[in-house]
Structures are given as structure tokens and as C-alpha cells.
Amino acid sequence: MTADGGDDGSFDRLFLGSDAGEAAYRDAVSRARKAVVEATRTREPFSGAAPEAVEAALPAETLPESGARLADVIDEVSANVLADTVNVSHPLTAAHLHCPPSVVGLAAEVLLSATNQSLDSYDQSGAATVVEGRVIDALCGLFDFPGTADGVVTSGGTESNFQGLLLARDRYCAETLDRDVQTAGLPPAAEDLRVLCSADAHFTTEQAAHYLGLGSDAVVPVETAVDHSMDTAALDGALADLESSGRRPFAIVATAGTTDVGAIDDLEAAAALAREHDCWFHVDAAFGGALALTDERDRLDGVERADSIAVDFHKLLFQPIGCGALLLGDRAEFEYVSRHDEYLNPGDSALPNLVSKSTRTTRRFDALKPYVAFRALGREGLGALVEATLDTAERAAGLLADASDFELLAQPSLNTVLFRYRPHEALLGEELDQFTVALREGLFRDGRAVVARTRVDGRDSLKLTLMNPRTTPRDVATILDAIRDVAADVEADAPPRNG
Numbered sequence: 001m002t003a004d005g006g007d008d009g010s011f012d013r014l015f016l017g018s019d020a021g022e023a024a025y026r027d028a029v030s031r032a033r034k035a036v037v038e039a040t041r042t043r044e045p046f047s048g049a050a051p052e053a054v055e056a057a058l059p060a061e062t063l064p065e066s067g068a069r070l071a072d073v074i075d076e077v078s079a080n081v082l083a084d085t086v087n088v089s090h091p092l093t094a095a096h097l098h099c100p101p102s103v104v105g106l107a108a109e110v111l112l113s114a115t116n117q118s119l120d121s122y123d124q125s126g127a128a129t130v131v132e133g134r135v136i137d138a139l140c141g142l143f144d145f146p147g148t149a150d151g152v153v154t155s156g157g158t159e160s161n162f163q164g165l166l167l168a169r170d171r172y173c174a175e176t177l178d179r180d181v182q183t184a185g186l187p188p189a190a191e192d193l194r195v196l197c198s199a200d201a202h203f204t205t206e207q208a209a210h211y212l213g214l215g216s217d218a219v220v221p222v223e224t225a226v227d228h229s230m231d232t233a234a235l236d237g238a239l240a241d242l243e244s245s246g247r248r249p250f251a252i253v254a255t256a257g258t259t260d261v262g263a264i265d266d267l268e269a270a271a272a273l274a275r276e277h278d279c280w281f282h283v284d285a286a287f288g289g290a291l292a293l294t295d296e297r298d299r300l301d302g303v304e305r306a307d308s309i310a311v312d313f314h315k316l317l318f319q320p321i322g323c324g325a326l327l328l329g330d331r332a333e334f335e336y337v338s339r340h341d342e343y344l345n346p347g348d349s350a351l352p353n354l355v356s357k358s359t360r361t362t363r364r365f366d367a368l369k370p371y372v373a374f375r376a377l378g379r380e381g382l383g384a385l386v387e388a389t390l391d392t393a394e395r396a397a398g399l400l401a402d403a404s405d406f407e408l409l410a411q412p413s414l415n416t417v418l419f420r421y422r423p424h425e426a427l428l429g430e431e432l433d434q435f436t437v438a439l440r441e442g443l444f445r446d447g448r449a450v451v452a453r454t455r456v457d458g459r460d461s462l463k464l465t466l467m468n469p470r471t472t473p474r475d476v477a478t479i480l481d482a483i484r485d486v487a488a489d490v491e492a493d494a495p496p497r498n499g
């Protein structure tokens with residue numbers, strides 16, 4: 001029994017459905033809410049705590065024999081855990097494609113977690129299944145998909161990319177090799193299956209190829225143009241080379257918004273080549289898909305010709321993690337993952353049981369987050385949030401270009417800004433790389449700003465991913481000043497150089 005369970009042996013205070021349970025719920029949630037407000041309001045982007053310090057602050061016993069009062073545990077988590085998490089709502093947190101969750105999404109999260117629907121079957125979800133369908137339909141409309149389109153809510157881009165390529169593989173095997181992979185497994189010719197994507201595509205394309213039994217060597221990286229988008233002539237050439245050497249290209253993955261540069265592949269050209277070579281056309285729009293809500297929708301032209309699209313709500317659409325979607329141009333293609341089980345979705349069921357569209361079984365009602373966001377903010381409201389972040393990235397690039405101690409590496413395409421700090425003592429090559437790495441580590445420990453590090457054209461670089469619509473150019477200037485401060489420390493600590 002926990003300290004909250006009551007002495008009468010009743011479990012009422014632990015569950016909703018009684019006066020005692022409701023009172024306990026209200027108390028606990030209001031305490032949790034206070035802890036969240038404090039954690040986001042009063043803290044720097046990061047405390048700088050190292051994992052060892054976090055370990056040392058936690059109670060020794062994770063699973064004690066008798067529990068403590070819930071209120072005390074919430075206070076303890078607030079002090080020992082929340083205090084050393086990354087403050088994603090802070091305007092100076094600007095490292096990854098990791099958004100501040102909107103209040104709209106947080107409210108939806110309360111509704112969906114407490115009602116705890118499971119989207120695998122209608123008899124575990126009722127209206128939630130219908131709402132997911134509405135969200136999918138709205139998304140299909142945004143991407144100008146045909147009337148045959150459909151989709152499913154996923155945990156994010158990883159799952160969407162995986163499922164898109166799973167369907168692609170199985171359609172190819174069914175149509176070209178007369179093989180039902182679901183029952184018979186991979187055919188011998190699977191060795192020759194190839195996926196093409198830009199050399200800058202997200203690593204989850206290779207990961208999916210691994211999970212699909214093809215191996216990451218089945219992914220053929222295609223050279224990029226100067227703007228880091230997939231080079232169409234190179235894609236054409238790679239397809240021809242593969243075919244002439246007896247390989248079987250079955251899918252082209254185009255990226256709408258690469259993680260580092262925000263590059264958007266030429267979707268029209270990729271769609272045309274996919275059609276010509278009988279390849280499945282998957283668009284990884286986990287990042288850039290949000291442009292569909294803005295005045296820059298035309299940058300996604302050609303997306304409507306995709307067989308599948310990956311979209312993420314927990315990036316530029318400001319929803320709490322996790323929330324994404326996989327859209328299909330033709331709903332019939334869900335047949336490659338669908339199976340029937342007597343207890344969940346018997347073949348004779350007239351009800352919509354979404355388990356037949358998902359790679360998961362029990363599945364959260366994450367669709368409620370975009371549903372509430374769509375209803376509360378409208379296309380215009382959501383588009384304005386996305387546009388505000390794009391504008392901040394532009395202005396940040398301007399500040400970096402104007403500063404003599406920084407080097408801007410590329411004009412931003414979406415929300416990322418790639419740059420380097422120029423130390424006073426001019427460093428080149430690996431020495432500059434080492435300096436950049438030390439600078440970024442120093443910044444993380446410092447905690448005043450959270451900035452990412454990546455490699456651009458083979459060299460270590462810094463990256464801002466400006467995902468917070470509240471971040472202003474003045475905030476960006478504050479980030480740059482923090483970088484200057486930490487850079488001065490790194491320069492002062494640097495061991496004397498040879499020569």
C-alpha cells in the first residue's frame with residue numbers, strides 16, 4: 001500500500017471514478033502543474049548537470065519496500081529531476097528539432113492521457129478512432145492528396161519512415177517478385193533490393209533498411225547539389241547504374257527539410273523518376289512538412305505525387321512528444337501490414353479497427369493533439385507560428401553574417417542556422433574542429449544557451465535550430481554573446497599550440 005492508498009484498504013484514491021479519487025487527482029495534477037510552471041519559468045535552458053551529479057541527487061532506492069506520499073514524490077521529482085532537464089520552453093534553447101510544446105498541445109495531452117483510449121480497436125477508443133480519421137483527412141487535404149488517400153498516426157518520423165519503406169518493400173515483392181512477404185518472408189532476390197535517398201537524408205532510412213532485413217548497404221546515397229538537396233541528375237544516373245547492374249531499386253526517399261541544412265529535395269523531379277522507374281515514392285517531411293500550413297506551400301510542390309509522406313507534429317507543429325503521421329496516397333496499400341485477430345479486429349467486424357493500419361497494437365490517442373491544435377489555432381494560427389520561427393532563423397543568419405567573429409556557413413532554408421565561431425588565433429582544419437567541439441561542450445556545461453554541433457562538409461560546426469516562436473532576434477544576440485563568453489574561456493584554457 002502506498003502512503004496515499006488510505007488505511008481502509010480501498011484503492012479509491014489511486015483511480016478516477018470516486019470522490020476520493022477525483023480529489024486526489026485534482027491535488028496531484030495541480031501540484032504537478034505548479035512544478036512544471038516553476039521548471040519552465042525560473043530556469044536557464046539547462047543546469048549543466050553531468051549524469052553523475054544527477055545520479056547523486058536521486059534517492060538511493062528507486063523501488064523502496066514502502067512508498068512515500070505522492071505529493072512528496074512530486075516535490076522530489078521537481079527538485080531532483082525537472083531541475084536538471086532541458087528547458088525546452090526557454091527562448092535560448094535552440095539546439096535540435098525539439099519544440100516547446102504549445103499550451104494547446106499540453107491541454108490535449110491532459111485530455112488524452114487521462115482518458116487513456118487505445119486506438120487499436122473501436123471498442124477501446126470509440127470517438128477517438130473517428131477523430132484520428134478526421135486529422136488524417138485534414139492532413140491529406142493539406143498535402144493535396146487524392147481521394148484514395150489515408151494514413152495513420154505514428155510516434156514520429158522514425159516509425160513513419162519505417163512503415164513507408166515496409167509497404168514499399170512488400171508492394172515491390174508482391175507485384176514484381178510474386179512474393180507475399182507477410183507470410184513467406186523475404187525472397188532470395190531481396191539481396192538486390194535498393195532504396196535511393198539523398199546523402200543528407202535522415203539516418204532512419206538506413207535504420208529502416210536494417211530493420212526490414214535489407215541491411216543499410218541497400219540504401220544508395222545520392223550526391224547532393226550545393227544547396228544540399230538531392231542532385232536530380234545524380235539520382236537519374238544512380239537508377240540507371242543500379243538497373244544495368246541487375247539491382248532492383250524499389251523506393252526513392254526524398255527529404256523535405258534535412259535535419260542540418262533544412263534542404264528540400266526537388267519533389268517533382270524525384271516523383272517523375274520514381275514513376276518512370278516503378279519505384280515507391282516516399283517523402284520524409286518530418287521537418288519541412290509544416291510548410292504546408294504556410295505561404296511557402298509551393299516549396300513542397302510534387303509532394304502530392306508521393307506514395308507515402310512522413311509528417312511530425314512534435315517538431316514544427318508544437319505538440320508534445322510523440323506525435324507524427326504516415327500518409328498514403330492509396331489506402332489499399334495498408335493491406336501489406338494488415339492482419340486479423342479474432343479478439344481485436346475479426347474479419348467480419350463492421351467497425352473501424354485501426355490496428356490494421358499500424359505497426360503498433362496499443363496506441364495512444366495522440367491524434368487529439370493536432371485535432372485540438374487545428375480547431376483552436378486554425379491553418380492561419382499554426383502557419384503564423386511556423387512563419388515566425390522561419391523569420392527568426394533568417395534574422396539569426398543576418399546577425400551571424402554581420403559579426404566578424406562568426407562565420408555563417410549557409411543561408412537558412414528552414415529553421416537551422418549553421419555557423420562557426422572564429423577564435424582570435426586563426427585556426428584551420430582539425431584545430432578549428434577541436435576548438436568547435438570544446439566550445440560546444442563548454443556551452444552545454446554553462447547552460448545559458450543550448451546549441452547543437454554537427455558536421456558541415458566534413459568540418460565541425462555549430463547549429464542553432466530555432467523552433468520557438470517566442471525567440472526574438474535579441475534572444476539570438478544573447479545566445480551569440482554566451483558563445484563569445486564561453487569561447488573566451490576555451491581560448492584561455494587551450495594548451496599552447498605547436499609552432
Ligand SMILES: *Cc1c(COP(=O)(O)O)cnc(C)c1O
Pocket residue numbers: 097155156157158159161202204255257258259284285286287312324
Ligand atoms: C526528426 C526526423 C526524423 C525522425 O523522426 P522522429 O520523430 O524523431 O522519430 C526523420 N526524418 C527527418 C528529416 C527528421 O527531421
